Amino acid sequence: xxSASALEKVLGKLDEGLPQALDRLLDLLRIPSISTDPAFxxxxxxxxxxxxxxxxxxxFDVSIRETPGHPMVVAHSAPGTGRKILFYGHYDVQPxxxxxxxxxxxxxPRIEDTPKGKVIRARxxxxxxxxxxxFIEAFRAWKEVHGSLPEGLILLLEGEExxxxxxxxxxxxxNASELKADIAAICDTSRYTDGRPAITTQLRGLYGEEIxxxxxxxxxxxxxxxxxxxxxxxxLCNAFAGMKDSDGRITLPGxxxxxxxxxxxxxxxxEALDFSSADFLGAVxxxxxxxxxxxxxLEMTWSRPTFEINxxxxxxxxxxFKTVLPGEATAKVSFRLxxxxxxxxxxTAFRAYMEKAIPADCSISFKHHxxxxxxxxxxTDPAFxxxxxxxxxxxxxxxxxxxxxxxxxIAGDFQELLDMDTMMVGFAMxxxxxxxxxxxxxxxxxxxxxxxxxxxxxTFA
Amino acid sequence: xxSASALEKVLGKLDEGLPQALDRLLDLLRIPSISTDPAFxxxxxxxxxxxxxxxxxxxFDVSIRETPGHPMVVAHSAPGTGRKILFYGHYDVQPxxxxxxxxxxxxxPRIEDTPKGKVIRARxxxxxxxxxxxFIEAFRAWKEVHGSLPEGLILLLEGEExxxxxxxxxxxxxNASELKADIAAICDTSRYTDGRPAITTQLRGLYGEEIxxxxxxxxxxxxxxxxxxxxxxxxLCNAFAGMKDSDGRITLPGxxxxxxxxxxxxxxxxEALDFSSADFLGAVxxxxxxxxxxxxxLEMTWSRPTFEINxxxxxxxxxxFKTVLPGEATAKVSFRLxxxxxxxxxxTAFRAYMEKAIPADCSISFKHHxxxxxxxxxxTDPAFxxxxxxxxxxxxxxxxxxxxxxxxxIAGDFQELLDMDTMMVGFAMxxxxxxxxxxxxxxxxxxxxxxxxxxxxxTFA
Numbered sequence: 032x033x034s035a036s037a038l039e040k041v042l043g044k045l046d047e048g049l050p051q052a053l054d055r056l057l058d059l060l061r062i063p064s065i066s067t068d069p070a071f072x073x074x075x076x077x078x079x080x081x082x083x084x085x086x087x088x089x090x091f092d093v094s095i096r097e098t099p100g101h102p103m104v105v106a107h108s109a110p111g112t113g114r115k116i117l118f119y120g121h122y123d124v125q126p127x128x129x130x131x132x133x134x135x136x137x138x139x140p141r142i143e144d145t146p147k148g149k150v151i152r153a154r155x156x157x158x159x160x161x162x163x164x165x166f167i168e169a170f171r172a173w174k175e176v177h178g179s180l181p182e183g184l185i186l187l188l189e190g191e192e193x194x195x196x197x198x199x200x201x202x203x204x205x206n207a208s209e210l211k212a213d214i215a216a217i218c219d220t221s222r223y224t225d226g227r228p229a230i231t232t233q234l235r236g237l238y239g240e241e242i243x244x245x246x247x248x249x250x251x252x253x254x255x256x257x258x259x260x261x262x263x264x265x266x267l268c269n270a271f272a273g274m275k276d277s278d279g280r281i282t283l284p285g286x287x288x289x290x291x292x293x294x295x296x297x298x299x300x301x302e303a304l305d306f307s308s309a310d311f312l313g314a315v316x317x318x319x320x321x322x323x324x325x326x327x328x329l330e331m332t333w334s335r336p337t338f339e340i341n342x343x344x345x346x347x348x349x350x351x352f353k354t355v356l357p358g359e360a361t362a363k364v365s366f367r368l369x370x371x372x373x374x375x376x377x378x379t380a381f382r383a384y385m386e387k388a389i390p391a392d393c394s395i396s397f398k399h400h401x402x403x404x405x406x407x408x409x410x411t412d413p414a415f416x417x418x419x420x421x422x423x424x425x426x427x428x429x430x431x432x433x434x435x436x437x438x439x440x441i442a443g444d445f446q447e448l449l450d451m452d453t454m455m456v457g458f459a460m461x462x463x464x465x466x467x468x469x470x471x472x473x474x475x476x477x478x479x480x481x482x483x484x485x486x487x488x489x490t491f492a
Numbered sequence: 493x494x495s496a497s498a499l500e501k502v503l504g505k506l507d508e509g510l511p512q513a514l515d516r517l518l519d520l521l522r523i524p525s526i527s528t529d530p531a532f533x534x535x536x537x538x539x540x541x542x543x544x545x546x547x548x549x550x551x552f553d554v555s556i557r558e559t560p561g562h563p564m565v566v567a568h569s570a571p572g573t574g575r576k577i578l579f580y581g582h583y584d585v586q587p588x589x590x591x592x593x594x595x596x597x598x599x600x601p602r603i604e605d606t607p608k609g610k611v612i613r614a615r616x617x618x619x620x621x622x623x624x625x626x627f628i629e630a631f632r633a634w635k636e637v638h639g640s641l642p643e644g645l646i647l648l649l650e651g652e653e654x655x656x657x658x659x660x661x662x663x664x665x666x667n668a669s670e671l672k673a674d675i676a677a678i679c680d681t682s683r684y685t686d687g688r689p690a691i692t693t694q695l696r697g698l699y700g701e702e703i704x705x706x707x708x709x710x711x712x713x714x715x716x717x718x719x720x721x722x723x724x725x726x727x728l729c730n731a732f733a734g735m736k737d738s739d740g741r742i743t744l745p746g747x748x749x750x751x752x753x754x755x756x757x758x759x760x761x762x763e764a765l766d767f768s769s770a771d772f773l774g775a776v777x778x779x780x781x782x783x784x785x786x787x788x789x790l791e792m793t794w795s796r797p798t799f800e801i802n803x804x805x806x807x808x809x810x811x812x813f814k815t816v817l818p819g820e821a822t823a824k825v826s827f828r829l830x831x832x833x834x835x836x837x838x839x840t841a842f843r844a845y846m847e848k849a850i851p852a853d854c855s856i857s858f859k860h861h862x863x864x865x866x867x868x869x870x871x872t873d874p875a876f877x878x879x880x881x882x883x884x885x886x887x888x889x890x891x892x893x894x895x896x897x898x899x900x901x902i903a904g905d906f907q908e909l910l911d912m913d914t915m916m917v918g919f920a921m922x923x924x925x926x927x928x929x930x931x932x933x934x935x936x937x938x939x940x941x942x943x944x945x946x947x948x949x950x951t952f953a
Contacts, residue, residue, distance in 0.1 A: 235715065239813050248777030254696065254898020257828050258783045258798035260773060265736075265801050271726065272733030312721060316709030318853035322719045337719035340726050341816050342807030347824060352700050352861040354826050354898075355802050363808060365815050367718050392779035400813040437715020437815075 037176060038489045044172035045481050049474075052168045053142065053151070055085065056477065059122070059160050060140035060153040066101055066123035066194045075101045075190045078122045082167075082188055089171050090180050096206075098198035101190030105209070108170075111182025114414075115212035116491060117451070118184065119441060120163025120219065121192035124155035125466045132468035142474065149474040158465035161472035162218040162457055163188060165480030169488060172481070181492045185212055192219075192441075199441065203448045214414050215445045216487075218480070220457030223304065223431045228422040228483065230415065231455035232297075232408040233333065233434040234442055236368035238377055239341070239400035242267070242385065243361045246393045250346070251356040261390050263360035264345045270388035271362070274338050279323040281338050281366075283380045289371030293334055297410075300432050301329045333434025337367040365400070367436060374402035406443045408452040414491070418454050421486035425479060456483070498637060499950045505633035506942050510935075513629045514603065514612070516546065517938065520583070520621050521601035521614040527562055527584035527655045536562045536651045539583045543628075543649055550632050551641050557667075559659035562651030566670070569631075572643025575875075576673035577952060578912070579645065580902060581624025581680065582653035585616035586927045593929035603935065610935040618924035622933035623679040624649060626919065626941030630949060633942070642953050646673055653680075653902075660902065664909045675875050676906045677948075679941070681918030684765065684892045689883040689944065691876065692916035693758075693869040694794065694895040695903055697829035699838055700802070700861035703728070703846065704822045707854045711807070712817040722851050724821035725806045731849035732825070735799050740784040742799050742827075744841045750832030754795055758871075761893050762790045794895025798828040826861070828897060835863035867904045869913040875952070879915050882947035886940060917944070 045052070064078035065071040079095050082104045086093040091106035101123065127137040135141060140153030151161060167186075174180050187210060191198055203210060223229035246261040276282055293301070308320045308328030322331035345360025347353035366377060382397055389395050408415065410432060422430035435455075442453040458480035464470045506513070525539035526532040540556050543565045547554040552567035562584060588598040596602060601614030612622060628647075635641050648671060652659055664671060684690035707722040737743055754762070769781045769789030783792035806821025808814035827838060843858055850856050869876065871893060883891035896916075903914040919941035925931045 237715075237815065239815065241813065246778060251776060252898065253798070253800045253802060253826060254698075254828065254896070255793065256776070257793075257800045257826075257897060258796055259769065259781045259789055259792040260776065260778055261780075261782045262800055264804050265732065268729040268732040268801065268804075271729040275726075308720065312853070315712060315717070315721065316853075317707060317721055319722070319851055320720045321722045321851055328720055331720040332716065332718075335719055337714070339714045339718045339723055339815075339817055340729065340807065341714060341814060342809045342818070343725050343729075343821070344805050344809040346801065346803030348803045348805040348822070352702065352824055352826075353802060354698065354700065354800075356800055357803070360804070361809070363813055365714060365718075365813075367715065390780055390782060392773070392777075435715070436718060437713065 034489065034492070038486065040176045041169070041172045041485045041489070042482050044175050045168060045478070045485060048172065049478055052164070052481065053474070053477070056151065056161060056164045057140045059164065060151070060155055061138055063138045064123050064155070064190065065126050066191050067126055072101070075123055079104050079188070079190055082122055085167065086186065089167070089174050091186065096202070098202055100194070100198045103190070103202055104186070104188040106186040108180035108184040109182045113183050114214070114491060115183040115185060117210060117212035117215040118166050118186045119189070119215060119217045120166070121159045121189040122163065123190045123193050124160070125158070125193050127154050127468070129468065134469055137470070150471040151474060151477065152469065152471045154470055156470050156472035157459045157463035158470065159192065159219050161477055162459065162480065165458065165477060166216070166218055166484045168481040169484035172485060173488060181488050183212070183491070185210060196441065200444055200448065203444060207449055211449050212451055214412065215451050215453040217439070217442065217453055217455045218457050219439070220435070220455045221459040221461060222457070223433050225460065226426065227428050227431055228426045228456070228458070229431045229433045230418060230422070231435050232410050232415065232432045234406040234439055235333070235336070235436050236372065236374060236403045236405040237365060237438050238368060238374040238402045239363065239365035240378070240381065241361070241363050241398040241400060243359060243396045244389060244393060245359045245395070247356070247358045250358050253354040253356045256356050260356055261393050262356055263393065264357060266389055266393065267343065267360050267362055270385055271340055271364070273388070279321070281336065283377065283384055285380055286336070286377060288376070289373065290336060291370050293330065297432060301327070303429070304329065304431055304433070329434070332436040334369055336369050336372060338364065340364050363400075369405045370407070372404065374404055378402065403438060403440065403443055406446055408454070412452060415454060417490035418456065418487045421490055422456065422483055425483045425486050456487070458483070495950065495953070499947065501637045502633045502946045502950075503943050505636050506629060506939070506946060509633065510939055513625070513942065514935070514938070517612065517622060517625045518601045520625065521612070521616055522599055524599045525584050525616070525651065526587050527652050528587055533562070536584055540565050540649070540651055543583055546628065547647065550628070550635050552647065557663070559663055561655070561659045564651070564659075564663055565647070565649040567647040569641035569645040570643045574644050575675070575952060576644040576646060578671060578673035578676040579627050579647045580650070580676060580678045581627070582620045582650040583624065584651045584654050585621070586619070586654050588615050588929070590929065595930055598931070611932040612935060612938065613930065613932045615931055617931050617933035618920045619926035619931065620653070620680050622938055623918055623920065623941065626938060627677070627679055627945045629942040630945035633946060634949060642949050644673070644952070646671060657901065661905055661909065664905060668910060672910050673912055675873065676912050676914040678900070678903065678914055678916045679918050680900070681896070681916045682920040682922060683918070684894055686921065687887065688889050688892055689887045689917070689919070690892045690894045691880060691883070692896050693871050693876065693893045695867045695899055696794070696797070696897050697833065697835060697864045697866040697904070698826060698899050699829060699835040699863045700824065700826035701839070701842065702822065702824050702859040702861060704820060704857045705850060705854060706820045706856070708817070708819045711819050714815040714817045717817050721817060722854050723817055724854065725818060727850055727854065728804065728821050728823055731846055732801055732823070734849070740782070742797065744838065744845055746841055747797070747838060749837070750834065751797060752831050754791065758893060762788070764890070765790065765892055765894070790895070793897040795830055797830050797833060799825065801825050824861075830866045831868070833865065835865055839863065864899060864901065864904050867907055869915070873913060876915060878951035879917065879948045882951055883917065883944055886944045886947055917948070919944070
């Protein structure tokens with residue numbers, strides 16, 4: 032049997048077996064595996080056991096692996112001699128509060144008809160149980176058609192993703208040789224648009240600071256001291272205003288070291304995405320991109336670094352008015368980083384800038400929050416082109432290589448600790464309400480997601 | 493009898509009668525006339541009645557006058573044919589919380605020995621019962637020596653000053669012809685230094701705005717929207733930073749219209765005051781004046797206009813970090829005004845500046861708080877020179893014409909509604925702890941205060 036006809040059989044199996052696949056997903060969704068609440072620790076373990084049993088039934092060599100927190104599920108197919116691929120997903124879910132905003136109980140999953148099609152309604156339907164079951168169903172159908180699993184598969188299923196993954200990095204370090212593959216695949220992202228699948232190939236990094244600026248040793252009366260005494264709010268405003276020039280570029284010396292222009296191929300891909308800044312901003316009541324001059328909307332959100340004030344507070348902020356001159360002011364700021372920008376170097380430059388911006392009789396203190404460089408996948412690895420082709424065939428439209436403005440720390444961990452790039456392929460929709468009441472996952476996402484993975488696996492096999 | 497020897501007799505009477513004068517003040521201080529707390533309304537009235545009875549005993553034509561709030565006490569001596577002078581004081585006091593921080597009960601006044609001399613300890617001792625009794629004791633001694641009160645005295649004693657004087661302006665308007673004098677005197681300020689008495693001749697005005705800047709219709713994720721969406725905190729920072737140039741001058745068009753240089757005589761007076769910015773700022777943990785370049789510390793605090801951020805808030809300000817891009821931010825700002833600066837014109841210019849500073853898809857709203865021009869007394873009126881001379885003689889050191897950075901609204905009301913300037917002469921000390929636990933008034937302030945008023949009245953008589 033040719034590989035093409037074998038793939039057709041796998042896809043056919045997936046189509047035929049959709050009702051049973053949905054039943055399995057609904058079983059998994061019934062387990063309230065809320066990782067942040069210790070009261071649900073037993074349920075988290077139950078979900079791990081459910082996955083262990085399901086993977087064992089398909090033929091994986093699978094075990095539950097303890098951590099100081101919730102367990103990992105690790106599974107292997109026969110190693111084979113070809114490339115190895117590590118699949119990552121997480122089986123824990125977000126809390127469900129406020130419960131009264133759910134139209135149906137969050138752990139009584141159901142298939143609903145909606146004007147936009149059938150959806151699976153439950154906590155975790157999209158994030159991430161529905162998504163991780165797409166690749167498991169693809170493996171199952173593959174096994175049924177071929178009699179054996181694809182070789183070189185490693186599965187890593189985490190139970191602490193919604194709790195900040197405290198055990199993940201130690202686990203990767205401890206089990207590096209076992210988990211190391213040629214490439215990783217994560218199914219925890221969204222399609223680019225309803226109709227267009229996407230592979231996320233770059234993520235911005237992050238560096239944050241909490242700043243406390245102290246001037247006078249108490250709040251002052253602005254009648255008495257106004258005009259002579261340092262005002263920490265004014266000093267912060269001056270400093271933050273000076274962080275950007277009139278073109279929206281960040282003024283810190285050396286800030287753009289390591290920031291490169293988009294490769295021509297990616298620029299063309301992004302242009303083809305027809306991103307509309309007006310639509311993107313219109314959804315939140317805005318109209319005009321305010322980022323760097325001469326940059327497209329996608330560059331602003333995916334491939335250019337930023338400086339943002341996330342919070343600021345000082346002086347009198349209650350009802351009415353007090354003519355106070357505050358003794359101190361605080362701010363939380365963060366930078367999104369791209370390319371090879373070094374969080375440590377930028378931290379040094381930013382702190383030096385702030386120290387210089389304050390009068391000699393004021394003092395400033397910093398509290399560092401996070402610091403991770405950007406992640407860029409090596410899309411010249413043929414696996415990316417092959418996966419893109421596979422997705423394009425399944426969805427009937429050219430799949431997109433996209434960026435993400437935020438961070439997915441595990442992709443960075445895989446690069447740093449296991450020296451492997453990650454294909455982030457997911458089928459979620461922007462309206463899936465992850466982390467919110469009435470979370471759902473489209474049945475189409477689930478069915479075509481599984482078919483997509485089958486096609487991607489075929490390019491490896 | 494010559495006028496000089498008559499004055500000596502009045503001063504002698506005051507010295508002899510100090511124990512009885514202190515007893516009277518202690519009586520008044522025993523009445524808990526807290527105007528902000530309705531539970532004490534009866535006590536506020538009792539204080540008014542006490543003053544009415546005392547003034548009637550000295551020979552004033554006195555009455556309690558009702559208002560929608562607490563009553564006024566108004567008293568007249570024989571009108572005579574000379575200049576009239578209106579004396580203002582207030583008989584209400586601040587609340588006493590936190591009571592546990594008082595070393596002795598706030599309404600059980602006592603004379604205490606301290607390392608710096610005898611003090612009267614009680615709520616209201618300095619603000620303002622002790623101060624207002626200084627002129628009443630001067631009138632009493634005058635009456636005893638001359639057999640009659642000085643002619644042309646009008647007394648206006650308020651019971652709502654600590655509650656923002658809601659009834660005062662309507663009362664002034666309604667009784668303008670009765671209250672109109674050639675000049676007013678307020679005893680509610682401090683000496684310039686321990687040894688040097690002062691007449692406050694100018695007060696800065698005030699104009700405040702509460703600003704709400706709205707960008708996106710919700711808080712945004714800075715990973716997703718950072719770099720493309722408007723950040724209201726950054727916009728406010730940029731706008732506020734632009735309010736001042738590198739010399740500390742305010743950049744609003746027309747802002748300095750009506751701001752004049754100090755008259756040469758006043759400049760010399762102020763130079764003689766030996767003001768030390770380092771000492772002034774050192775008391776609150778600061779060192780360096782940050783005001784307009786090329787201005788003295790006294791100019792910065794008394795005669796130059798300011799722009800201050802009194803409060804600012806937006807985004808995430810709790811524990812830890814959230815990479816949020818706030819949907820809105822708020823600020824409270826105020827200007828201290830001098831000379832003939834017009835609050836309305838500055839309001840218009842400031843609002844126009846802010847409107848221009850925001851992107852087209854953001855919106856800004858303003859809430860106006862207060863707006864009063866600066867007050868400048870006409871110190872060429874010979875009454876000022878005479879009072880200065882009288883104070884200098886009493887204290888044995890040249891009295892100072894000083895400014896005040898804050899506002900004393902009633903002085904502006906007297907100018908606006910009754911077309912009369914005010915001599916603000918007070919004997920309080922910076923360590924009197926007004927509005928705080930353990931308020932006190934130095935017995936020296938009280939005794940020499942009454943003697944000072946006797947000398948000032950003599951210059952009128």
